[in-house]
Amino acid sequence: MYPIRYCLLLLCWLLPIGVLSADEAKPPLRFMTADVWPWGYIDEYGQPAGLLSRLANRLSELSDLPLDNRVLPHQRLVHELRLHRADFAVLFENPTLDSFASSLGVVIQADILLVTRPSNSLKLNLEGLSGRKVAYIRGTYYGESFTADQHIIKVPVHNLDQAVEMLLMGRIDALISSDLVLHHTLEALGMTTGQFRIAVHAPGHPGHLYMSDQPSYPEQAQAMQSALEQLRASGELRELFDRSLLVNE
Template sequence: MNQRRLPWLTAVLLGLSALASAQDRVKPEGSGKPMLADVIDIAPWGHIGPEGQPVGVYVSLFKRLSDLSACPLEQRLTPIPRAVTEVTRNVAQATIMLDRADLNAGAVEVGEVTRLQIEVWLPNGSKLRSLDDLVGKTVGVLRGPTYHEAFDRDPRIKKIPVTSPINQLEMLSKGRLDAAIGVRENFISAMGSASLRFETFASPIVLEQRKVKLWVSPSMRDTPCAVRLAKALTEVRRNGEVDKMLRDIISYSPGESLKAK
């Protein structure tokens, strides 16, 4: 080979190598597959649809972020504790859920998605009106989420693990719980699925609004996809797409009887 061409050929090879290295950082290490996005397995955020595929608000949002960022994201329904573990350990590359200290410490925050209302739902006729009224009462809680610091840390409240918002509301309606804590949209979605009526429940105790965030795994830090996902998230928030997803998914609208007093 002509030795005068060697420097040019070397430069080309080094450039291709750098490009391949940058592309590899966008994907899971050693894999040509799309990045894995863990979607929490709680309706209306993530659940199995009529055709056997994941559907829900966060599934739709991940699809939109994938399109806008040109970073392929494969959605997988996952329990909350597992999603936290797998994103912080680089098994999955992204997740969306309520703000959590363990994810803030072990993963990379991309940005705020929205804010959701935390409420305590009560059976019809209940006289409970504040967090203090829950002392000594039995409250149904989901496994995994943390909803309200004062509630979570109060040992005087009897917290009973329940598998889903539907179970929470069914147990409330049957008198097996004094209250249930969770996200308002969880309960509204569950009520529609279980064919329950608003009249079955008293006005909820409204606690606070909590941030929902998008995180990526530590291996995604400073990668091109992390930057593009942040820009895509900013865009869908700015143009109102996230709010529209919430309105479209949750079609069972609250009535006057459930407005906080």
């Protein structure tokens, strides 16, 4: 039998290790990204990719916080955030989010655009598109006027390339999109904005870094907010997201 003093010394030596191990065992913060190209998608290696996945990586590096980035369908992401099974997500400003999440800052301000074929003489506004088919990415919030409008025929799609194909085939009359998603989609399809008629529906629609009102570790909000501010101050946010379009009225 070891003397009591040796047992106490051994206990004091082991205790800090046990505390450190428990702290290191904390699960990472849950960052969720909408499965909407180019915001988020799963690459050929089965890993999260896209603009918001790159943002998540930089936020993790600057805040020194581990983030578990998951790519989910847009509506499921909002559902997970509502049920407090997500800590952070970047989403366009939406009044319904205010009841279960709060903004840590604006990530991007995007113009929301209405797009049609050059041969289509319809006025590119909600009134002019009354009774017409307008495609939109399922689950995305394009502002209250689009959400509340009951006169246009809203056609949900998963990604914008599907909407562009439907527009060119004449299956829809117009589509609605943020400028960034439209830019990247047309670029990937080898097309330009000059092949379409485009009008601004809602300028400067903000996308926020949202935090659940019941996050895993509330004390980490400041670190994430500071990381976002560092990205803004350095110009990295602008470099990542600023892909403006020349809009033809």
